[in-house]
Amino acid sequence: MTAKALVVLSGGQDSTTCLYWAIREFGAENVSSVTFDYGQRHRIELDCVRELSALTGIENRVLPIDTFAAIGGDALTDSKIAVCGEVTEKTGLPNTFVAGRNVIFLSYAAAFAYQRGIDNIVTGVAQTDYSGYPDCREETIKALEKTLNLGMDSEFKIHTPLMHLSKRETVELADKLGAMPAMAMTHTCYNGQRPPCGACPSCELRARGFAEAGIEDPLLTAS
Amino acid sequence: MTAKALVVLSGGQDSTTCLYWAIREFGAENVSSVTFDYGQRHRIELDCVRELSALTGIENRVLPIDTFAAIGGDALTDSKIAVCGEVTEKTGLPNTFVAGRNVIFLSYAAAFAYQRGIDNIVTGVAQTDYSGYPDCREETIKALEKTLNLGMDSEFKIHTPLMHLSKRETVELADKLGAMPAMAMTHTCYNGQRPPCGACPSCELRARGFAEAGIEDPLLTAS
Numbered sequence: 205m206t207a208k209a210l211v212v213l214s215g216g217q218d219s220t221t222c223l224y225w226a227i228r229e230f231g232a233e234n235v236s237s238v239t240f241d242y243g244q245r246h247r248i249e250l251d252c253v254r255e256l257s258a259l260t261g262i263e264n265r266v267l268p269i270d271t272f273a274a275i276g277g278d279a280l281t282d283s284k285i286a287v288c289g290e291v292t293e294k295t296g297l298p299n300t301f302v303a304g305r306n307v308i309f310l311s312y313a314a315a316f317a318y319q320r321g322i323d324n325i326v327t328g329v330a331q332t333d334y335s336g337y338p339d340c341r342e343e344t345i346k347a348l349e350k351t352l353n354l355g356m357d358s359e360f361k362i363h364t365p366l367m368h369l370s371k372r373e374t375v376e377l378a379d380k381l382g383a384m385p386a387m388a389m390t391h392t393c394y395n396g397q398r399p400p401c402g403a404c405p406s407c408e409l410r411a412r413g414f415a416e417a418g419i420e421d422p423l424l425t426a427s
Numbered sequence: 428m429t430a431k432a433l434v435v436l437s438g439g440q441d442s443t444t445c446l447y448w449a450i451r452e453f454g455a456e457n458v459s460s461v462t463f464d465y466g467q468r469h470r471i472e473l474d475c476v477r478e479l480s481a482l483t484g485i486e487n488r489v490l491p492i493d494t495f496a497a498i499g500g501d502a503l504t505d506s507k508i509a510v511c512g513e514v515t516e517k518t519g520l521p522n523t524f525v526a527g528r529n530v531i532f533l534s535y536a537a538a539f540a541y542q543r544g545i546d547n548i549v550t551g552v553a554q555t556d557y558s559g560y561p562d563c564r565e566e567t568i569k570a571l572e573k574t575l576n577l578g579m580d581s582e583f584k585i586h587t588p589l590m591h592l593s594k595r596e597t598v599e600l601a602d603k604l605g606a607m608p609a610m611a612m613t614h615t616c617y618n619g620q621r622p623p624c625g626a627c628p629s630c631e632l633r634a635r636g637f638a639e640a641g642i643e644d645p646l647l648t649a650s
Contacts, residue, residue, distance in 0.1 A: 267494055267498060268493050268494060268497055269493070270491050270492070270493045270494075271492050271493075271494070271535055274490050274491055275490060275535065275538055275539050275542065302538045303537075303538050303541045303542070303578075303579045303581075304534060304541070304575060304578040304579040305538070306578065307534050307574060307578045308531060308534050308535065308538070311527060311530050311531050311534060312494055312498065312531065314526075314527060315498055315525045315526050315527050315528070315531070316498050318526045318527070319498065319526070338577060338578055338579060338580040339577075339578035341577065343577055344574060344577040344578045347570065347573050347574040347577050347578075348574045348578070350570045350574075351530060351567060351571045351573075351574045352530065354561060354566055354567040354570050355527040355529065355530045355561055355562035355570075355571070356527040356561060356562065357561040358526075
């Protein structure tokens with residue numbers, strides 16, 4: 205049986221790099237993606253996902269999540285723990301903030317994968333740049349993988365190709381994978397602007413990664 | 428600091444027993460409950476929860492989940508794994524079936540508990556009667572507890588007071604805890620009937636538990 209993979213695609217730089225990584229590892233015909241519509245403030249993310257799917261030809265499914273907003277809207281005083289990776293770059297959503305959200309994203313991805321006979325799940329979490337976010341750490345992902353395999357009697361493997369990469373290395377990997385045309389379609393700006401504002405922490409982090417890699421960000425050229 | 432507890436309450440026999448267990452262990456003033464509205468076919472479950480909350484005076488919050496229906500509605504040919512415990516008794520919902528659903532319920536409960544400074548989560552899963560459901564097994568719950576603690580940098584304890592009890596022992600525990608008046612408000616029937624149909628597997632399982640315990644089911648007397 206051919207190994208199939210499901211990429212958790214947010215429309216950001218990291219998960220888009222993972223999409224190309226999965227295509228290289230498993231072959232385009234064996235890759236699909238899933239995106240969560242959890243009421244994110246920047247609906248542009250979902251536009252990005254559509255463009256990326258059209259560009260790559262990789263099937264995408266958008267799944268709704270109304271629960272985060274319901275939880276977050278109730279008691280939202282603690283910002284000690286935020287969501288991780290590219291999700292964080294784009295949100296700053298007090299009304300949808302939920303601790304451990306990444307655990308739930310990956311659990312849904314596994315439930316979705318289970319029904320389609322997919323064993324490999326790919327996510328763009330990285331502990332290098334986001335060490336403050338406990339649900340992005342390798343240890344958490346390993347524990348979750350075990351939980352999901354016990355809970356669904358399955359043999360999922362959660363792949364985290366960016367786990368130990370710096371932003372610079374992620375840019376270099378994207379370049380090597382031929383993902384640069386796709387980078388023009390990704391969304392990073394914390395303020396939800398396109399062209400990006402260039403001044404927010406997310407834009408700055410992205411810019412630094414491209415600068416350190418010595419590569420021009422196609423998003424800026426495209427804008 | 429006083430230990431606080433959150434009970435995952437479905438309106439069924441098992442989780443209602445757990446509600447009374449939590450009241451005994453933590454004190455009524457430290458207990459609250461959460462219920463998931465995931466599109467269950469039998470809306471009567473939510474009525475049961477309201478009645479139980481009124482009876483016990485324990486605060487309850489209903490959280491919506493629209494994701495299961497979206498996943499389940501897509502590809503629903505595999506019924507190898509079902510949800511566990513009392514949820515199973517009441518559903519048989521092809522359009523909302525999701526493998527590992529219990530993992531997601533408890534993850535949401537933890538996210539909700541996190542925001543309220545609650546460390547103890549109580550669930551009615553039991554591996555005795557439902558050994559076929561992998562996300563009810565003790566091993567799965569232990570792995571999930573570890574995952575949630577790593578992912579939220581927390582010290583949650585997931586309590587499963589019914590884990591190793593037979594249905595008879597669960598009835599005896601409910602009786603000992605003074606939960607019998609509440610049992611009249613619980614919902615079990617697979618066919619969603621109230622009074623219960625008495626013929627479906629869920630009704631039969633419940634009836635056997637009460638019969639073996641030598642206790643009259645208040646639900647039948649109340650009907």
